[in-house]
Amino acid sequence: MLIEQKRHLLNPVARPDRVMVRGKGSELWDDAGRRYLDFVQGWAVNALGHCPDEIAGALARQSTTLVNASPAYHNECELALASRVAALSSMSRVFFCNSGAEANEGAIKLARKWGTLHRDGAYEIVTAVNSFHGRTLATMAASGKPAFEGLFPPAMPGFVKVPFGDADAVRRAIHSKTVAILVEPIQGEAGVVVPEAGYLGKLREIADAHDVLFMVDEVQTGIGRTGTMFAHQHDRVAVDVMTLGKGLGGGVPLAATVASERASCFSPGEQGGTFNGNPLMTAVGLAVVDAVAKPGFLESVRTHGELLRESLASLGAQSGIVEVRGRGLLVAARLDMARAESVRDAAFERGLLINAPRPDTLRFMPALNVTELEIAEMIDVLARVLAER
Numbered sequence: 001m002l003i004e005q006k007r008h009l010l011n012p013v014a015r016p017d018r019v020m021v022r023g024k025g026s027e028l029w030d031d032a033g034r035r036y037l038d039f040v041q042g043w044a045v046n047a048l049g050h051c052p053d054e055i056a057g058a059l060a061r062q063s064t065t066l067v068n069a070s071p072a073y074h075n076e077c078e079l080a081l082a083s084r085v086a087a088l089s090s091m092s093r094v095f096f097c098n099s100g101a102e103a104n105e106g107a108i109k110l111a112r113k114w115g116t117l118h119r120d121g122a123y124e125i126v127t128a129v130n131s132f133h134g135r136t137l138a139t140m141a142a143s144g145k146p147a148f149e150g151l152f153p154p155a156m157p158g159f160v161k162v163p164f165g166d167a168d169a170v171r172r173a174i175h176s177k178t179v180a181i182l183v184e185p186i187q188g189e190a191g192v193v194v195p196e197a198g199y200l201g202k203l204r205e206i207a208d209a210h211d212v213l214f215m216v217d218e219v220q221t222g223i224g225r226t227g228t229m230f231a232h233q234h235d236r237v238a239v240d241v242m243t244l245g246k247g248l249g250g251g252v253p254l255a256a257t258v259a260s261e262r263a264s265c266f267s268p269g270e271q272g273g274t275f276n277g278n279p280l281m282t283a284v285g286l287a288v289v290d291a292v293a294k295p296g297f298l299e300s301v302r303t304h305g306e307l308l309r310e311s312l313a314s315l316g317a318q319s320g321i322v323e324v325r326g327r328g329l330l331v332a333a334r335l336d337m338a339r340a341e342s343v344r345d346a347a348f349e350r351g352l353l354i355n356a357p358r359p360d361t362l363r364f365m366p367a368l369n370v371t372e373l374e375i376a377e378m379i380d381v382l383a384r385v386l387a388e389r
């Protein structure tokens with residue numbers, strides 16, 4: 001049996017003994033032919049759902065045109081996607097890489113370089129409690145994820161954590177060695193924690209007052225997930241550095257460190273990577289970004305997000321859902337008890353994929369083109385699972 005080969009995997013991740021073999025849109029099938037309605041979508045990655053024509057077409061075309069020209073040479077897909085992301089973000093410089101963690105590593109390096117050049121060697125970055133920025137050593141140190149504490153010592157120095165959503169705490173944490181503030185506009189892995197309106201604007205003011213960089217990790221919230229192209233655009237604030245991942249590649253490994261002219265200070269040789277900006281992945285990124293930027297697409301993310309939140313809320317407290325939060329199609333429901341994992345597992349057995357980021361919280365991150373019918377089916381299955389308490 002296929003599943004017995006799992007003993008060859010190095011990483012001990014607890015997952016169900018099923019093997020996924022095929023997907024289309026919001027549906028996924030395992031090797032026994034069972035169908036799942038997918039509200040996880042590769043961890044908020046498959047922006048256009050499973051195997052969309054846009055990605056299939058881009059991969060097919062590009063795989064017979066040019067797969068990797070080498071990072072030593074320009075290629076047209078990288079150039080086209082960089083100018084597209086620059087235009088959409090009002091920032092001028094883009095570095096493509098392969099994962100959100102790598103994009104954040106790039107942002108951390110950029111901030112430290114900027115501190116060396118402009119702030120007398122300042123290097124410390126203020127981040128948030130319960131934040132998640134990745135699994136490399138630097139991004140683990142930057143993360144405020146309690147489960148990371150004490151792992152793989154010694155931790156990389158240079159990060160200080162303050163409560164998320166508290167601008168005054170950020171202000172108090174800044175001193176002469178501080179070079180940047182780094183937050184997620186909405187904390188995703190922490191369970192879709194939305195800060196109060198005005199939080200990002202206050203951080204912008206604090207960054208300006210102390211001459212430090214304001215950096216946002218939009219790996220989860222970027223590329224339309226919250227109903228605007230980038231989540232910080234809801235607040236109409238400018239940022240100095242933004243990182244992208246997940247949705248940017250629509251399912252393939254593609255991420256980016258995006259910087260304003262003021263922040264972009266790498267000299268040749270200071271940042272790079274063998275696969276970075278390769279035409280195969282950037283061709284896919286271009287197809288995804290073009291689809292999300294199409295007239296009406298983001299509006300439909302907002303209306304479907306509203307429908308999803310209203311439908312969850314309408315299940316009511318008697319279902320066990322006591323709070324619904326989120327923005328666009330990044331949504332969470334808090335339960336009255338710490339039973340999110342058992343709800344997730346029961347939903348799985350009924351062919352519904354959802355995620356449990358906290359013991360009492362379910363998270364929903366469907367394809368951005370999820371339909372009303374699919375939302376209704378999800379609610380229907382979830383209602384039955386919640387009733388089986």
Ligand SMILES: *Cc1c(COP(=O)(O)O)cnc(C)c1O
Nearest residue numbers: 099100101132133134188219220
């Ligand atoms: C997923 C995620 C990352 C890490 O991205 P990887 O591609 O898994 O390295 C970083 N930041 C945020 C906010 C994320 O959601």
